[in-house]
Amino acid sequence: MTRLLAVFFLLACVKYACLGQQAVRVAWDETSGIGKREIRHFSERDSALMLTDSLTRLFHRGGFLEGRFNERIQGDTLTLHWDSGRLFxxxxxxxxxxxxxxxxxxxxxxxxxxxxxxxxxxxxxxxxxxxxxxxxxxxxxxxxxxxxxxxxxxxxAGPYITWDSLEIAGESKTKATYLQLISGLAPGSPFSQEELENATMTLRKSPYFTLVGSPYLSFQTQQAKPIFTLQDRRVNVFDGVVGLLPNENEPGKMLVTGEVDLRLYHLGGKGRDFLIQWQRLNIQSQSLEIHAREAFIFRSPLDFNVGFSLLKQDSTFVNRTFELAFGYRISDEGYLDFFTRRQAGDLISPEGLEHSETLPTAIDYRWNQYGMGLDWDMLDSPITPRRGMLFQGQFSLGNKKILENTGLPEEAYEDLDESSPQYQVWFSAEKHLYLKPGWGMWIRGVGGFLENENLFLNEFFRLGGLKSIRGFNEKSFFAKSYGYLNLEQRLFFDQNSYLVLFTDMGVLENPYSDKKNDRPFSFGTGINLDTDGGLFSFVFALGKSNTQSMSFAYSRIHFGYLARF
The missing domain is CATH 3.10.20 (Ubiquitin-like (UB roll))
Known part of the structure; x- marks a missing residue:
């Protein structure tokens, strides 16, 4: 008898040992009545049971409340078959x-x-x-x-809850008033979970600070106080760039150009920005741009912008532009602004043109324009995006007046319409792709055109250089209409550091050049290196156009250090 019990015990152990290694499958019939049979195979029972638990909950939610999985052993296969029962x-x-x-x-x-x-x-x-x-x-x-x-x-229903004034935690200079306005959570308005989620998304896109974790809600006396933990970004910029270019006036020598870029953001924690940029394009040419922005003026949803720019082109002309604009956030992605702009151009010296019967390529003019712009930002980061798109566009229309220069003969202005409508269109679209870990692409297309019966050189768009078509002098191209494409392959070796290979291609129209149409093309390489104090950049580029041949003698080298604080 003892031997018989031992044999039965041994057979039972063998059976369960084999069962632990046998194949397991989960089978169920489609509940739509078609009769299609679905089968999943597993090598482990635990994995199969995880699927049956999920399927059971799914079928129960569909109305098969009595449904369950039955076990059936056939040879070395354990089948868990679904028995649906009645549909309720x-x-x-x-x-x-x-x-x-x-x-x-x-x-x-x-x-x-x-x-x-x-x-x-x-x-x-x-x-x-x-x-x-x-x-x-x-x-x-x-x-x-x-x-x-x-x-x-x-x-x-439960208690009726309204928003209380929000609170800021963490080390941030951001004022609660500014955060209240940009979040849209107005004190006294009904509590809304959707509003809180939208506010959280908006704050995560801010270029001024990062939102640490999720907001915390404190409920008291039928009010909800949202608490946001913020950490300021280092977004203030001081950028000094030095360029080494061939000196066209003294062949064989190099010309050192320069740029100073100071950008101060979120001054006083109120979304107040100030920017100033100066460039020396060559020995006699310089440019200056100053912009200031105030967010939520008088606690309204409007932003106020003011700007001034000046461009002195050697000894030929000087341009000045003054702009006032009001901006409005139409959504988390969209920003709409309306502006008025006064653009003025003057000849510096009409010497040598006193007896000319035709007008020079640059003239004295005044152009008062009114327009609107749209920014649509779908980038994943406001500082160093790797995915997403950004679209920007502007349209302006106004009346242009041509002023008679006393240094030019009156005959030169005959049959010239000195007052006429003029409009301008500009747009930019860029796409960031993050294809694999460490490898990304950046694609940008930019275009614009001017339209008027009488257009002159000092009204044209200015292109060329590090921020548009690389491989050429800064703002060396004049264009009535243009379009160009930037393509970059980026090899990331840190969060904000990468090697780059690029090519730029453009199409430009300048009726005052020997060849009205130009197709500049350039390629090159560079590096962006993020350090504790800022961003170091180095770019080497070769370019070809109607006025520049493809040669290492005309290569462009730009390097600089962008300090963030």
Missing amino acids: RWEKIDLGNVPPNIVAQLGTPNLSYPAPYRWMEEGLKLSENNGYPFAELKIDSLEIRDSFLSGKITYV
Whole structure:
């Protein structure tokens, strides 16, 4: 007898040992009635059970409340087969004390099994977005008759909650007033979970600070106080760039050009910005740009911008532009602005033109224009994006007046319409791609055109250089209309550091040049190196155009250090 028990015990152990190594499959029939059979194979029982648990919950939510998986062993295979049972449906659902405004927006639920539950989820969202974050919806008085259900939905509103003034945690200079305005969470308005989520997304896109973690909510005396933990970004910039260019006046020698770029952001923690940029393009040419911005003027949703720019082109002409603009955030991605701009150009010296019967390529003019611009930002980061798109565009229209220069003969102005409408269009679209870890691409297309009966050289767009078409002198191209494409391959070896290979291609129209159309092309390489104190950049480029041959003698080298603080 003892030997017989030992044999049975040994066989049982062998059976369960084999069962632990046997194949396991999960099978179920499609519940739509077509009869299609789905089968999944597993080598481990635990993995199969995880799938059956998920499927059971899924089928139960679909109305197969009695369904379960049955085990069946065939040879060395364990099959877990789904037995669906009856499909339950709702015969009647009473909305009970559900508020009329919820019923008006959602209607009544249909009688398929999961519909009332989805309806209640939507009702809870409506409640928590209208001041009732603790509202409850549940099915009461449930009755079952055969495979039909009936019940009543009851509603418990809970306390009515309004927004309290928000609070800032962490080390940030941001003022609570500014954060209140940009978040859109107005004190005294009904609590809304959707508003809180939108505010969180907006703050995460801020170029001034980063939002640490998720906001914390403090509920007290029927008010909700959102608490945001912020950490300021190092976005203030001092950029000094030195360029080594061939000296066209003294062949064989190099010309040192320069640029100073000072950008101060979020001054006083109020979204107030100030920018000043100076460039020396060559020995006699210089440019200056000054811009200032004030956010939420008088606590309104409008931003106010003012700008001034000056361009002195050797001894030929000087241009000045003064601009006033109002901006408005139409969404987290979109920004719309309306502006007025006065653009003035003057000849520096008409010497040698006193007896000319035709006008020179540059003239004295005044152009008052009005326009609008749109920015649509879908980048994943405001500082160092790796994915997403950015679109910017401007359109302006106004009346241009040509002024007679006393140094030029009056005959030169005959048959010239000295007052005429003029318009201008400019746009830029860029795309960031992050293809693999450490490898990304940047693509940008920029274009613009001017339209008027009488256009002169000192009104044209200025292109060329590090920020447009590389491989050429800064702002060396004059264009009535243009378009160019920047293509970059970026090899990242740090969060903000990368090697780059690039090519730039453009099409320009200048009716005052010997060849009206030019197709500049350039390529090169460079590096952006992020350090503790700022960003070091180095770019080497070769370019070819109608006025420049492809030669190492005309190569461009730009290097600089952009200090953030």
